[in-house]
Amino acid sequence: MPAIVGSMFAYLAAQLIALAVPQVLEQIVDGPLAHGERDQVVPLALLVFGLGAAEAAMFALRRWLVIGPTTKIEARMRNALYARLQDLPVSFHDRWPSGQLLSRAVSDLGLIRRWLAFGLILLVGNLLVLVAGAVILISMSWVLGIVFLACAVPLWIVGYRFEGRYSEVARRSQDQSGDLATMVEESVHGIRVLKAFGRGKHALRSFREQAESLRSTEIEKARLDANIWVWILIVPAVALSICLALGVWMASQGQLSVGQLVAFFATAAVLAWPIESIGFLLAFSLDARTATDRFFDIMDTENEITDPERAAAVERPRGELAFNDVHFRYQDSPDRFGDLLDGVDLVLQPGETMALVGLTGSGKTTMTALTTRLYDVTDGSVTIDGVDVRALTRDELRRHIAMAFEDATLFSASVRDNVLLGRPELGREAADADPAVAAEAERVLDEALRIAQAGFAYDLPDGVDTKVGEEGMSLSGGQRQRLALARAVAAKPSVLVLDDPLSALDVATEARVEAELRTVLAETTALIVAHRPSTVMLADRVALLEEGRITAVGTHSELLRESEHYRYVISSLEEDERRAEAEASDRLLDDDRKEAIR
Ligand SMILES: Nc1ncnc2c1ncn2[C@@H]1O[C@H](COP(=O)(O)OP(=O)(O)OP(=O)(O)O)[C@@H](O)[C@H]1O
Numbered sequence: 001m002p003a004i005v006g007s008m009f010a011y012l013a014a015q016l017i018a019l020a021v022p023q024v025l026e027q028i029v030d031g032p033l034a035h036g037e038r039d040q041v042v043p044l045a046l047l048v049f050g051l052g053a054a055e056a057a058m059f060a061l062r063r064w065l066v067i068g069p070t071t072k073i074e075a076r077m078r079n080a081l082y083a084r085l086q087d088l089p090v091s092f093h094d095r096w097p098s099g100q101l102l103s104r105a106v107s108d109l110g111l112i113r114r115w116l117a118f119g120l121i122l123l124v125g126n127l128l129v130l131v132a133g134a135v136i137l138i139s140m141s142w143v144l145g146i147v148f149l150a151c152a153v154p155l156w157i158v159g160y161r162f163e164g165r166y167s168e169v170a171r172r173s174q175d176q177s178g179d180l181a182t183m184v185e186e187s188v189h190g191i192r193v194l195k196a197f198g199r200g201k202h203a204l205r206s207f208r209e210q211a212e213s214l215r216s217t218e219i220e221k222a223r224l225d226a227n228i229w230v231w232i233l234i235v236p237a238v239a240l241s242i243c244l245a246l247g248v249w250m251a252s253q254g255q256l257s258v259g260q261l262v263a264f265f266a267t268a269a270v271l272a273w274p275i276e277s278i279g280f281l282l283a284f285s286l287d288a289r290t291a292t293d294r295f296f297d298i299m300d301t302e303n304e305i306t307d308p309e310r311a312a313a314v315e316r317p318r319g320e321l322a323f324n325d326v327h328f329r330y331q332d333s334p335d336r337f338g339d340l341l342d343g344v345d346l347v348l349q350p351g352e353t354m355a356l357v358g359l360t361g362s363g364k365t366t367m368t369a370l371t372t373r374l375y376d377v378t379d380g381s382v383t384i385d386g387v388d389v390r391a392l393t394r395d396e397l398r399r400h401i402a403m404a405f406e407d408a409t410l411f412s413a414s415v416r417d418n419v420l421l422g423r424p425e426l427g428r429e430a431a432d433a434d435p436a437v438a439a440e441a442e443r444v445l446d447e448a449l450r451i452a453q454a455g456f457a458y459d460l461p462d463g464v465d466t467k468v469g470e471e472g473m474s475l476s477g478g479q480r481q482r483l484a485l486a487r488a489v490a491a492k493p494s495v496l497v498l499d500d501p502l503s504a505l506d507v508a509t510e511a512r513v514e515a516e517l518r519t520v521l522a523e524t525t526a527l528i529v530a531h532r533p534s535t536v537m538l539a540d541r542v543a544l545l546e547e548g549r550i551t552a553v554g555t556h557s558e559l560l561r562e563s564e565h566y567r568y569v570i571s572s573l574e575e576d577e578r579r580a581e582a583e584a585s586d587r588l589l590d591d592d593r594k595e596a597i598r
Contacts, residue, residue: 022266030259099182151239342548408484422491
């Protein structure tokens with residue numbers, strides 16, 4: 001604030017200095033010029049020069065004062081936005097396209113910074129200069145002053161009408177550029193799918209359509225802007241010409257000296273910029289207001305998944321995970337559908353490995369997401385060692401439970417940083433500071449990579465320091481899954497939740513991973529969503545999810561014997577697996593044939 005207010009004062013000082021120049025001109029015209037006293041002109045001319053230099057200095061001071069604070073405000077708002085995005089639950093991210101978030105974080109905040117550094121200061125400064133100028137004009141000649149200012153009234157009326165319409169168009173244009181950013185982001189992300197399906201042209205067509213509607217909105221905006229500019233330029237010109245005619249007549253009648261007339265017009269000329277700039281600054285302020293609204297759309301979103309005020313703790317986790325009469329439905333799920341999870345009861349004993357099986361779309365992934373509060377249950381509870389997961393801080397909860405997903409996301413960082421993501425205490429800084437930590441980090445990394453059969457990481461160009469993920473080394477789906485699995489294992493959780501993390505592996509690698517996992521899973525409770533019979537074999541018991549409930553729990557052979565639905569699910573999984581294997585061997589055969597022909 002002090003810098004911004006200081007900058008405002010510097011700007012005001014510059015403008016007031018500019019307003020003082022006409023006063024000196026009046027002295028020159030009415031004094032030395034009228035009386036032919038040449039030697040009196042020089043000191044007054046030097047005074048004008050001094051005033052000009054002071055004005056320039058004030059301009060420089062205005063800029064210098066705001067650069068630091070406004071860039072800091074922008075950076076702090078951006079950090080706050082990022083922190084908020086990290087804190088908001090998955091359900092928020094389901095609803096918000098990434099481009100909208102990106103355009104808020106980049107262009108909206110840039111606009112707010114420019115407005116603070118320039119728009120706000122000029123707007124307040126110019127309004128004050130106008131008031132000061134009006135007083136000076138009226139004190140010079142109240143008739144001319146009032147005529148000049150009365151002409152500004154239509155400007156206020158037009159400006160007021162302009163505000164309402166421009167705000168709406170500004171909001172639309174900023175939202176549309178967010179949509180466009182989403183589209184660019186999605187097509188870059190999905191470039192392989194677009195190319196594989198030859199949909200590049202189609203994507204380009206819809207991009208053009210969206211870009212075109214943004215263009216029309218921008219044109220509408222420019223039209224509104226142009227309209228107000230017409231008024232802003234015409235009104236002062238009309239006011240000046242009326243005043244000129246009136247002023248010359250008054251001077252001829254002896255009611256005004258020539259010097260006063262010159263000073264009046266010189267002052268009016270200084271006021272031209274503040275008057276002209278009001279329209280532009282008004283539009284700029286409305287853009288900034290829209291950008292601020294868009295920023296607070298996110299900052300004010302209520303976060304339904306927060307830490308409790310007085311958090312419980314699980315001191316020595318044993319790893320008992322229980323679902324107690326759990327109900328869940330997605331926020332956007334239509335009313336005519338019942339709950340997706342409709343009274344799930346399931347208890348995983350410490351150290352037990354439970355496979356979760358069900359038809360596609362039955363809610364298995366959803367059930368796993370409830371364990372780490374990616375979503376909150378709509379009724380019932382999920383507990384770890386008897387403590388409701390909502391009673392723990394999210395940090396503590398996610399220390400106890402680690403997840404690996406089918407769709408393995410890696411960050412643009414080294415293999416090491418990706419795998420040790422869940423172990424901040426073994427992070428790079430801690431390892432650099434203490435050799436014992438470095439050795440422990442190395443051991444954990446080594447073990448996790450071994451269990452996940454991700455030894456390939458050592459053969460990458462820079463070994464485990466190779467950058468992977470977006471912008472990094474491209475890895476195959478199976479390699480990414482194995483690193484994501486290593487990440488979950490390295491977190492050393494008491495409960496491991498695996499959402500089909502082996503789907504992209506070939507059968508032999510899967511078998512090796514499973515053998516290694518058995519050693520880890522002996523101490524860890526595990527909930528594994530299984531899409532292959534081989535994954536089911538890994539489990540001590542299997543839970544069958546059917547129409548929102550767990551309808552059977554038992555060993556694989558017990559369920560095969562007792563549950564018709566289980567037999568149906570397993571046979572469809574086997575069919576899927578056979579199809580996948582046939583496709584894989586076809587591909588191999590094709591490769592063999594090609595090799596033979598060559
Ligand atoms: N974020 C979401 N918002 C709204 N509905 C969702 C969301 N995620 C999943 N669903 C819906 O919930 C249902 C269950 O999805 P879920 O992914 O849990 O099933 P699943 O049993 O894991 O399926 P699959 O075996 O195919 O992976 C589906 O009908 C799906 O369309």
